[in-house]
C-alpha cells in the first residue's frame with residue numbers, strides 16, 4: 001500500500017512527524033505550490049519567494065535522502081493542497097495520506113474533509129502539545145505567559161540549575177529595554193546571494209505576484225537549513241550579546257538592530273526551536289552573552305512562541321473573527337504605503353515593504369498601536385499582518401494581532417490594551433526628530449496623532465476599561481485635565497479619524 005506523506009511549506013524539517021511515520025521504500029512525499037496557499041492573503045512577494053525556494057530545496061534534500069517526492073510547481077496549476085493530494089493519490093494509487101497537523105484551522109478543516117483519508121499527526125516540533133497547553137490552562141483565571149514560561153523552562157531544562165532558574169531569577173527584563181543606542185556595532189543578519197533555485201523562483205514570483213504589496217529586489221534570506229544555521233551562528237556571535245539591552249529600541253537608519261531574524265526560519269522549519277535555544281544557552285555558558293540577553297531570547301522562543309500557539313488552538317477557529325472593542329474602521333492606505341506625515345508609521349511600513357520584516361516593537365507599538373487607537377476592524381489588520389511579514393502564519397500571527405495588539409479577544413492575552421501616546425515612541429526611537437508632527441504637542445495642528453488618539457481611545461472605551469486596576473492612573477490623569485483641553489483633544493482626534501475615513505493622509 002502506498003501512503004502519501006504531505007509536507008507543507010512551513011513544515012520543512014527532516015524530523016517532521018509525518019516523515020517519521022512514513023516508509024521511504026514505499027511512500028511518496030507530496031509537496032505543492034498552490035494558488036490557494038499563495039493567495040489566501042496577498043502575501044509579500046519576498047515571503048512567497050522564500051517559501052517556494054525553501055520548499056524546492058527541501059524537496060531536493062528529501063529525494064537525495066532516498067524519498068520519492070512528487071513536487072507540484074506553481075506552473076502545474078494545482079489550486080489547493082487537497083486538490084494536489086487527490087491528483088497525487090490517483091497518480092500513485094495511494095489511498096491514505098499521512099500529514100503533520102497544519103498551523104491553521106482552515107487547512108486542518110480542509111484535510112479533515114479530504115476524500116482520501118488524512119491521518120493528521122501532532123506537530124511535535126513544538127515543546128508544548130495541545131494537551132500540555134490545555135492542561136496548563138485548565139482552571140486558571142488568567143492565562144499569563146510568565147507562569148507558562150516557567151513550566152517550559154522546567155520541561156526543557158534550559159538555563160536551569162536543578163529546580164531553580166539560572167542566576168536565581170526567572171526573568172531579567174529589568175536589565176532590558178534600553179532606549180535606542182547611539183550606534184549599533186552589529187552588521188545585521190547574514191545575507192545570501194540568490195543561487196539558481198532562488199533566481200528561478202524570483203522570476204516566477206515577479207511574474208505571478210509582482211503586484212502584491214512588497215519589494216522583491218535585494219532578496220537575501222537563507223533558503224535551506226545550512227544557510228539558516230550559518231545565519232544563526234553569525235547572529236549569536238554579533239547580535240545576541242546586546243539583544244536584550246536594545247530589543248525594544250527603534251532606529252531610523254537601522255532596521256534590524258540586534259534582532260535575531262530567526263522567526264522566519266524557525267516557523268518554516270529550517271531551524272528547530274530547541275537547537276536555537278541550546279545555541280543561545282551555550283553562548284551564555286561560554287561567557288559570550290550576558291544572562292539578560294540569553295534568558296530574554298529563550299523566553300521569547302519557549303515562552304511567547306509556544307504560548308501564543310497554545311492560545312490559538314485553545315480558543316478555536318473563530319478567534320480571528322473576535323472584535324471585543326467593536327472596531328469597524330477600514331484599514332487606511334498608509335498600511336499599503338499610502339502617504340503619511342507620521343515618521344514612525346512611514347518608516348515601519350516602508351521597511352515592511354522592503355524587507356517583509358519589522359521587529360516586535362515596530363509591530364506592537366507603531367503599526368499595532370495606531371490601528372488600535374484608530375479603531376481599525378481587527379479582521380482587516382489581522383489580514384495585513386498575515387500578508388506582509390515573512391514569518392507570518394495564522395497560529396502565531398493571529399494571537400499576536402487579535403489578542404496582544406488589538407485587545408480584540410477581550411483580554412485573554414493582554415491584561416490591558418497596548419496603547420501609548422507618542423512619548424513611548426519618542427523614548428525608544430529617533431523617529432520623532434524627523435517627523436512633521438511634534439511629539440511634545442498635545443493639541444494643535446502639529447500635535448502628534450498618537451497623543452490625540454491615545455486619549456480619544458481611552459475616552460470612548462471608558463465603560464470597558466474604567467474598572468481595570470492597571471488603567472486607573474490613566475483615567476485619573478484624563479479626569480484631572482482641564483475640560484476645555486479634553487474637548488479639544490476629542491475634537492482634534494475626531495478630525496484625524498475623519499481624515500483617515502476620507503482617505504486623506506494623516
Ligand code: FAD
Nearest residue numbers: 259260261262263300304305359360364391392397400405
Ligand atoms: P527576535 O526579536 O530576534 O526574537 C526572537 C524570537 O522569539 C522570534 O524570532 C520569535 O520566534 C520569538 N518570539 C518573540 N516574540 C514572540 C511573540 N510575541 N510571539 C511568537 N514568537 C515570538 N511573530 C511571528 O513569528 N510571526 C508573526 O506573524 C508575528 N506577528 C506579530 C504581530 C504583532 C502585532 C506583534 C506585536 C508581534 C508579532 N510577532 C510575530 C512576534 C514578534 O514580533 C516576531 O516574532 C519578531 O518580531 C520576529 O523577529 P525576530 O525573528 O528578529 O525576533
Ligand code: DLZ
Nearest residue numbers: 008009032033034037038102103104393
Ligand atoms: C504561506 C504559504 C504559501 C505562500 N504557499 C504555500 C504553498 O504553495 N504550498 C504550501 O504547502 N504551503 C504554502 N504556504 C504555507 C501554508 O500556508 C501553511 O502551511 C499554512 O498556513 C499552515 O501554517
Ligand code: SF4
Nearest residue numbers: 342344422432435448
Ligand atoms: Fe510618530 Fe508622533 Fe513621533 Fe511623529 S511625533 S514620529 S507621529 S510618535
